[in-house]
Amino acid sequence: MRQIFHWFASGLSSIQIAKRLNEQAVPGPRGGQWNASTVRGDPAKLVGILNNPLYVGRLVWGRRHWRRTPDSEKRERRYRLRDRSEWVKIAVPDLRIVDDALFEAAQAEIRKRKRASSAASPAGRNRAKHLLSGLIRCSRCGSNYTISGKDYYRCAGQKERGTCGNEISVRKGPLETATLAILQEHLLTEDHARLFAEEFEREARRLGQREGCHQDAAEVRLKQLETELANLYQNLLAGLASPALRSMIADREAEKSRLESSSRGSATNGNTARSVLPPHGELRKQFRAKVAELRASLDNDAARPEAAEILSRLVESVTIFPDEPDGPQAEVVAKVENLVAYATNDNAAREGGVWRSVAVVAGAGFEPAAFRL
Numbered sequence: 001m002r003q004i005f006h007w008f009a010s011g012l013s014s015i016q017i018a019k020r021l022n023e024q025a026v027p028g029p030r031g032g033q034w035n036a037s038t039v040r041g042d043p044a045k046l047v048g049i050l051n052n053p054l055y056v057g058r059l060v061w062g063r064r065h066w067r068r069t070p071d072s073e074k075r076e077r078r079y080r081l082r083d084r085s086e087w088v089k090i091a092v093p094d095l096r097i098v099d100d101a102l103f104e105a106a107q108a109e110i111r112k113r114k115r116a117s118s119a120a121s122p123a124g125r126n127r128a129k130h131l132l133s134g135l136i137r138c139s140r141c142g143s144n145y146t147i148s149g150k151d152y153y154r155c156a157g158q159k160e161r162g163t164c165g166n167e168i169s170v171r172k173g174p175l176e177t178a179t180l181a182i183l184q185e186h187l188l189t190e191d192h193a194r195l196f197a198e199e200f201e202r203e204a205r206r207l208g209q210r211e212g213c214h215q216d217a218a219e220v221r222l223k224q225l226e227t228e229l230a231n232l233y234q235n236l237l238a239g240l241a242s243p244a245l246r247s248m249i250a251d252r253e254a255e256k257s258r259l260e261s262s263s264r265g266s267a268t269n270g271n272t273a274r275s276v277l278p279p280h281g282e283l284r285k286q287f288r289a290k291v292a293e294l295r296a297s298l299d300n301d302a303a304r305p306e307a308a309e310i311l312s313r314l315v316e317s318v319t320i321f322p323d324e325p326d327g328p329q330a331e332v333v334a335k336v337e338n339l340v341a342y343a344t345n346d347n348a349a350r351e352g353g354v355w356r357s358v359a360v361v362a363g364a365g366f367e368p369a370a371f372r373l
Contacts, residue, residue: 014040019162057096184291287343
């Protein structure tokens with residue numbers, strides 16, 4: 001740990017430090033590989049090796065307020081950062097491994113680099129979200145491709161950890177343009193639309209049959225409850241009004257009410273899963289038009305975050321293959337059910353639309369599309 005502080009204070013970046021540690025086969029804090037974020041972290045949250053006050057003998061409690069799931073009382077991953085006035089600080093000098101001077105030198109370097117970064121880019125202002133953020137994968141190591149500089153994506157395993165030999169950098173603009181073209185022309189094809197419709201109808205029939213079985217069972221149980229309640233009411237009229245009898249009546253009346261309510265709901269919503277898809281040609285035409293509108297809107301910086309959100313629902317992954325015989329290629333895999341929803345309803349991809357209860361299985365017929373880089 002001391003070496004990390006020395007390296008950073010002497011000018012090495014967190015990426016260079018992570019790569020050096022991985023080259024030396026030093027296990028990370030949890031036994032895996034080192035990342036730049038593991039080294040540097042976030043000063044505001046006191047996370048990351050360089051920001052952890054424990055290394056100078058200070059233990060800080062209560063920085064985060066974790067949310068719990070009401071049903072299980074398990075701690076969720078989401079939390080809020082408490083105000084610093086609520087933090088509890090305890091001196092633990094026995095745990096100190098870095099002296100104050102070295103720790104402060106690293107902190108000063110963090111502040112200096114933050115100022116330099118802010119001056120270099122008009123940030124402080126938030127950048128528009130990159131169109132393919134979180135969707136690009138490296139075929140060699142499985143890591144995400146992350147933005148590198150202004151206009152390129154690079155494998156995070158190579159860039160930040162030095163553990164992947166994939167040195168292919170991909171220019172952002174051409175990759176985005178090609179992905180949108182593939183999305184528009186090659187992913188929701190006539191064959192895909194036909195296969196989706198067949199799977200959709202098959203799943204809808206299965207759900208309808210299952211719903212019918214549930215409905216039959218509910219009707220049988222309702223008749224049983226009516227008979228049981230009639231007998232219990234007779235005992236009540238005969239003067240056998242014990243607490244146990246009243247409890248049995250209340251339980252059965254509540255169950256009867258639930259079954260009747262469920263039966264009414266099924267009757268009201270019974271046609272939801274049977275919603276009719278448009279003809280294959282019309283479906284494809286609608287989809288191409290919507291993607292064309294999406295592409296046209298990208299010249300507006302304000303629209304890019306929304307476009308990126310839409311793409312994250314439509315595209316499952318863009319995988320970079322650097323070692324293909326004819327040169328590097330990218331493979332685009334789509335969420336075909338969301339392509340159909342996007343084509344037929346502006347809100348369907350976001351809210352589930354008429355397919356909310358229909359889990360369509362893509363199967364082998366839904367092929368990805370690839371293009372040269």
